[in-house]
Amino acid sequence: MQIFLGESIAGQSAIGRGMDMNTQITIAGVDFKNPVMTASGTFGSGMEYADFVDLNKLGAVVTKGVASVPWPGNPVPRVAEVYGGMLNAIGLQNPGIDVFLQRDIPFLKQFDTKIIVNVCGKTVEDYVEVVERLGEEPAVSMLEINVSCPNVKEGAIAFGQKTEALYGITREVKRHAKQPVIMKLSPNVADIGEMARAAEAAGADALSMINTITGMKIDIHRRKFALANKTGGLSGPAIKPVAVRMIYQAAQAVKIPIIGMGGIADGEDAVEFLLAGASAVSVGAMNFVDPYTTEKVIRGIEEYLETYHIEDVRELIGAVR
Amino acid sequence: MKKRVSARILSQREMENGIFDLWLNPMEPGFAEAVSPGQFVGVYTKDRSKLLPRPISICEVSGDRSSLRLVYRRGGTNTGTYSLSLLDGQTCGTVDILGPLGNGFPVEKGKGKKTLIIGGGIGIPPLVELSKRLEARNQIVIGYRDRTQTFLARDLEDHGKLFLATEDGSRGTKGNVVDAVRENQLGADIIYACGPMPMLRAVKALAAELKIPAYISLEEHMACGVGACLGCVVKTKEVHPHTNVNNARICTDGPVFEADQVEI
Ligand SMILES: Cc1cc2nc3c(=O)[nH]c(=O)nc-3n(C[C@H](O)[C@H](O)[C@H](O)COP(=O)(O)OP(=O)(O)OC[C@H]3O[C@@H](n4cnc5c(N)ncnc54)[C@H](O)[C@@H]3O)c2cc1C
Ligand SMILES: Cc1cc2nc3c(=O)[nH]c(=O)nc-3n(C[C@H](O)[C@H](O)[C@H](O)COP(=O)(O)O)c2cc1C
Ligand code: FES
Numbered sequence: 001m002q003i004f005l006g007e008s009i010a011g012q013s014a015i016g017r018g019m020d021m022n023t024q025i026t027i028a029g030v031d032f033k034n035p036v037m038t039a040s041g042t043f044g045s046g047m048e049y050a051d052f053v054d055l056n057k058l059g060a061v062v063t064k065g066v067a068s069v070p071w072p073g074n075p076v077p078r079v080a081e082v083y084g085g086m087l088n089a090i091g092l093q094n095p096g097i098d099v100f101l102q103r104d105i106p107f108l109k110q111f112d113t114k115i116i117v118n119v120c121g122k123t124v125e126d127y128v129e130v131v132e133r134l135g136e137e138p139a140v141s142m143l144e145i146n147v148s149c150p151n152v153k154e155g156a157i158a159f160g161q162k163t164e165a166l167y168g169i170t171r172e173v174k175r176h177a178k179q180p181v182i183m184k185l186s187p188n189v190a191d192i193g194e195m196a197r198a199a200e201a202a203g204a205d206a207l208s209m210i211n212t213i214t215g216m217k218i219d220i221h222r223r224k225f226a227l228a229n230k231t232g233g234l235s236g237p238a239i240k241p242v243a244v245r246m247i248y249q250a251a252q253a254v255k256i257p258i259i260g261m262g263g264i265a266d267g268e269d270a271v272e273f274l275l276a277g278a279s280a281v282s283v284g285a286m287n288f289v290d291p292y293t294t295e296k297v298i299r300g301i302e303e304y305l306e307t308y309h310i311e312d313v314r315e316l317i318g319a320v321r
Numbered sequence: 322m323k324k325r326v327s328a329r330i331l332s333q334r335e336m337e338n339g340i341f342d343l344w345l346n347p348m349e350p351g352f353a354e355a356v357s358p359g360q361f362v363g364v365y366t367k368d369r370s371k372l373l374p375r376p377i378s379i380c381e382v383s384g385d386r387s388s389l390r391l392v393y394r395r396g397g398t399n400t401g402t403y404s405l406s407l408l409d410g411q412t413c414g415t416v417d418i419l420g421p422l423g424n425g426f427p428v429e430k431g432k433g434k435k436t437l438i439i440g441g442g443i444g445i446p447p448l449v450e451l452s453k454r455l456e457a458r459n460q461i462v463i464g465y466r467d468r469t470q471t472f473l474a475r476d477l478e479d480h481g482k483l484f485l486a487t488e489d490g491s492r493g494t495k496g497n498v499v500d501a502v503r504e505n506q507l508g509a510d511i512i513y514a515c516g517p518m519p520m521l522r523a524v525k526a527l528a529a530e531l532k533i534p535a536y537i538s539l540e541e542h543m544a545c546g547v548g549a550c551l552g553c554v555v556k557t558k559e560v561h562p563h564t565n566v567n568n569a570r571i572c573t574d575g576p577v578f579e580a581d582q583v584e585i
Binding site: 042049079080081096285289291 | 568
């Protein structure tokens with residue numbers, strides 16, 4: 001792809017034959033230079049991928065889930081490969097909010113990208129504590145509340161699988177949050193539209209989906225579970241059609257914006273999510289496969305816009321009904 | 322700096338039953354040169370359904386520092402290493418690798434010392450480059466299942482005094498590598514080791530008994546290979562500065578750890 005003009009201002013790339021295109025999107029009043037983010041837990045706090053990717057190019061870095069205190073996570077093996085994807089049961093290992101604020105936020109602040117912090121907890125109080133601490137940090141643009149991790153025994157997932165519980169925690173988090181709140185929904189539910197509506201009714205500013213789908217792998221030679229946790233979350237290209245379907249259904253059910261993820265590997269995948277109704281996308285497991293995936297997705301979206309002479313990426317959002 | 326690069330396949334051959342010897346020329350200047358012994362690469366197979374890179378130790382760096390040697394065990398027909406084993410320089414020019422990954426063995430700590438370099442089975446490969454680089458009096462103790470396996474023994478012979486152990490006693494000491502250390506009454510100032518977990522536990526105990534430091538290379542299932550996913554942890558004695566809990570990432574904080582720092 002050729003850059004026609006020597007400079008490009010935020011969100012505006014002038015490519016090809018001098019076509020002006022807008023890749024900037026806005027979610028809950030926060031502007032992103034492009035709709036490409038990193039999926040929580042697959043990009044650390046950006047540090048590990050800074051060798052590969054220019055973080056300044058990303059719409060946002062979404063960090064690994066952080067709790068009020070350090071969590072040691074699950075026993076190993078924590079990851080397993082499956083056809084077209086992987087299972088993980090990390091168990092939300094994280095260094096706790098203190099270290100996160102001292103180390104990870106200052107690192108990310110060096111870059112011209114938005115910071116979205118993913119929050120996990122076992123009780124409502126846990127979530128609120130982290131949300132309040134993050135409220136003191138203006139560099140954090142948005143909060144993503146993970147109520148959908150399938151890999152921790154207590155709490156968490158329960159909030160994401162019952163409408164009343166989801167409504168309750170969303171309300172509580174919104175009451176304490178200084179930044180706009182994204183509720184990250186679980187795909188392990190019967191009716192995603194109903195869950196999306198519950199979060200919206202409770203005041204969520206945006207939704208993100210999908211988290212991983214609960215799965216299992218058995219090693220037939222050793223006659224053992226592949227993961228110490230027995231079950232794990234399925235992610236990667238194998239789950240993409242499920243993600244597209246759920247984003248479409250949620251987008252039909254609510255008015256708030258949706259950040260879509262689930263197996264995105266290139267620009268074409270990202271466009272599919274936007275057409276289904278997502279306002280932005282996140283790259284998850286594919287970072288492990290190709291550490292340059294995020295930049296590749298950004299370029300791919302621009303190429304698509306250019307090919308079809310679309311001037312504004314926002315025209316794609318929910319364009320297929 | 323870590324990179325994902327294409328590497329030309331210079332040669333690949335089956336050394337002995339199911340053990341493959343692969344020479345790669347990374348198409349990135351300086352890639353092979355930057356490698357230190359004990360580091361590994363993530364190897365992407367050509368099978369698109371198998372997404373994750375396979376962690377494989379760097380066995381050797383060529384004399385001119387341009388190429389890398391990997392020695393690996395081929396799994397069953399449905400594995401990634403099986404599809405990797407089918408590649409050769411003629412039919413398929415390149416394979417993608419991610420690396421160099423992890424922290425290798427502390428070579429400088431062995432300088433001028435009497436070393437014990439201990440390897441078992443498919444843990445033997447990284448010991449070749451290690452023993453080559455160590456400016457030390459190397460005693461190399463390696464263990465195989467039985468007499469049908471001898472891979473890399475010749476290569477190691479050039480870099481130290483070699484001792485063998487086989488489980489069935491068909492060559493060298495009958496038993497494991499630690500039995501061979503005892504039988505030959507080997508003393509040392511420092512231990513380097515790579516191999517299966519039971520062997521590493523025995524090495525850790527041996528080091529404690531001899532009151533000498535041991536550096537062991539650990540293995541775990543990995544996804545990212547670069548420290549981002551927290552998939553590959555090992556329990557640590559102390560709270561680790563990065564994770565802020567009692568575990569460390571094998572792919573980035575390791576794979577080589579000081580034995581008394583990890584709970585294995
Ligand atoms: C730091 C490190 C260095 C290694 N060095 C070597 C080496 O030099 N030579 C060698 O033969 N082997 C080495 N291994 C082990 C090697 O990574 C596995 O044997 C290999 O990944 C198995 O892949 P597969 O395609 O045969 O099996 P598959 O069944 O297709 O693998 C499925 C998934 O499980 C993972 N996996 C399976 N077994 C292991 C294992 N034992 N360790 C880690 N991941 C596993 C694979 O990487 C893949 O993601 C090393 C492992 C580590 C962690
Ligand atoms: C190793 C791993 C760790 C993850 N950790 C988190 C997490 O801490 N919080 C969270 O909300 N989602 C987490 N996820 C879910 C991802 O953010 C994403 O929703 C999911 O993997 C689907 O996207 P993908 O198919 O592109 O990976 C994790 C996923 C993986 C693979
Ligand atoms: S494999 Fe991801 S942290 Fe080690």
